[in-house]
Amino acid sequence: MLTAIKTRRSIYNFKREEVDQSIMQDIFTYGSYAPTHYMKEPWNIKLYEKEGKTSFVDAIIASYQRIGMLKSGDDPKTRNMIKSMRQFLLQIPHHALIYFRKEEDPVRYEEEYASICAFIQNAQLAAWEYGVGMLWTITPYMHDETFLEDIGLDSRKEKIAAVMQMGYPEKIPHDKGRTPITDKLEFISR
Ligand SMILES: Cc1cc2nc3c(=O)[nH]c(=O)nc-3n(C[C@H](O)[C@H](O)[C@H](O)COP(=O)(O)O)c2cc1C
Structure with missing residues (x-):
């Protein structure tokens, strides 16, 4: 586990091969041992794979068009851009969308989000042990309410925390290293 903490990298290129559902279950089971205040276990996962990716990707494209990140026209340039976006998203073997119930109280909200982040990192490290790579995306x-409704979530009550792109790594990026912790760690002993 200590090795995985250091060697895990965010993965941007995936092999075509899919990860078995039993391995996915193991990965997210390890995720679920994250600390969770009041044992709320706030995480929920929609795992899009195989044909399930089509409607998910359609909803993403429609959202990008609403937001203005993609044009909506029918001209060849726009059609090509939409096509390549669709292809890019569809060639990622799995998309794990992590969401939770919104809390009115801001402290509770932070607790739930913090716990979800711990869940994600546990899952990332477990995945690495199985040879599975992830990219944490926000x-x-x-943040598009219509997108949430399109995928069957209630935007008033639910919040998407992250979408994890997942699969077996095609390429593992080099280690960018980290700032020595001594630059950031202050012992206050007296
Ligand atoms: C909350 C969060 C959101 C992230 N969102 C993105 C993203 O949208 N796109 C992306 O390329 N990487 C994203 N990353 C991954 C970081 O770029 C990556 O962790 C960082 O470059 C360090 O690389 P490493 O994970 O390989 O050590 C995100 C990471 C975190 C923690």
Whole structure:
């Protein structure tokens, strides 16, 4: 596990091969051992794969068009841009959308989000042990209420925390390293 903490990298290129559902279940089971205040276990996952990706990707494209990140016209340039966006998203083997119930109280809200982040990192490290790579993404469509409704979530009550792109790594990026913790760690002993 200590090795995985250091060697895990965010993965941007995936092999075509899919990860078995039993391995996915194991990965997210490890995720679920994250600390969780009041044992709320706030995480929920919609795992889009195989044909399930089509409607998800359609909803993303529609959202990008609403937000203005993609044009809506029918001219060849726009059609090509939409096509390549669709292809890019569809060739990612799995998209794990992590969401939770919004809390009115801001402290509770932070607790739930913090716990979800711990869940995601546990899952990322477990995945790495299985040879599975992930990219943690936070993208504009996550904040688009219509997108949430399109995928069957209630935007008044639910919040998307992240979308994890997942699969077996085609390429593992080099280690960018980290700032020595001594630059950031202050011992206050007296
Ligand atoms: C909350 C969060 C959101 C992120 N969102 C993105 C993203 O949208 N796109 C992306 O390319 N990487 C994203 N990343 C991944 C970071 O770019 C990556 O962790 C960083 O470059 C360090 O690389 P490493 O994970 O390989 O050590 C995100 C990471 C976190 C923690």
